[in-house]
Amino acid sequence: MSNIVSFKPFPIDKLEPDYSNWIVYSTQMETCVMASGLVRHLDGRAVAPTDLKYDTTKRKWLDKEGKIAGDDVVEAFEKKLDEWTQVQAHIKSQIFFSIPESMLISVRSLPTAHDIWEAVVKEVESRSDLYIMDIRTQIMTKKPESEAKLPEHLDSMKKLRERLTGMGSSMTDAEFNAAINSMLRKPAIPQIVDMGATSHFSADRDNFITFRPIPPAAIQVADGRMLYATGRGDLK
Structure with missing residues (x-):
């Protein structure tokens, strides 16, 4: 994940409230994530590191056998976790700054960038038919x-x-x-x-x-x- 240091948000079009530029917007979004080498985080193939589990009572990291992990193991794990979190935040910010506020409110609490993007796609697909029908009606009448x-x-x-x-x-x-x-x-x-x-x-x-x-x-x-x-x- 060393490529996260070079990740920079791309200037993409903001998604219109009526989704009228969805094709352009979604193409730009997916392309900028691919260009950063992070597409696995958008399509759901990337998985958060789970080598250790934090015990809030003991305030220690435990391995899969329930034993307290050594300092070297903890340091390596936390580095992977930090990288995962940073990549997720990069992609989430790219999405959050380019979608309508009403949509942002409905997807902001989802855990991963993939979950958020999937929700955005479903929202557009569920409503676009209504918008398309309305536009065609306007043209015809x-x-x-x-x-x-x-x-x-x-x-x-x-x-x-x-x-x-x-x-x-x-x-x-x-x-x-x-x-x-x-x-x-x-x-x-x-x-x-x-x-x-x-x-x-x-x-x-x-x-x-x-x-x-x-x-x-x-x-x-x-x-x-x-x-x-x-x-x-x-x-x-």
Whole structure:
């Protein structure tokens, strides 16, 4: 365990309260522990030294046969115990300083770094599905307050999609474009469908022989209104 002297906390991202950056966070955490040569303490393979047992009545270290251990044996054991404790504290601090306070309160009393990390993983896994469902619902149902705020709303939708990716989920281009098209079909948001030639547009998708959704593209018409092309194809 001589490598503990060189252990230094790595600057990793703090885990967001909604776990939206879990993939990045967990990857950084596991990598920094591996880089320090201490991964056994995180995955549970490392075991605390148990050669001696402290007798609080006699105030002496006893060996496995119950006999008082000699000074040399005690010194060697306490050195191993100190190293174990130091390594554990290093990893615990890396976790504690990078998780939300509410999570810290619930895991701080667990005995080992492995127990703490395991609890963090279980907590994220148990709640991430709910967060993912909520984000997907927001993408599919949330509407802009007005036409003027549409660009801001589209940017918000993109950020929500990025959060899904950070949580280990994903939304395909087809799903995302469908959500955008659904939002644009509301009466308050005018839309047009581009057939590929700059002089021909149609607001009725049924007029197309072929159709391919595209990310909304803003087009200002002669009367000053802002319309949005949401697809491209060949007109009948």
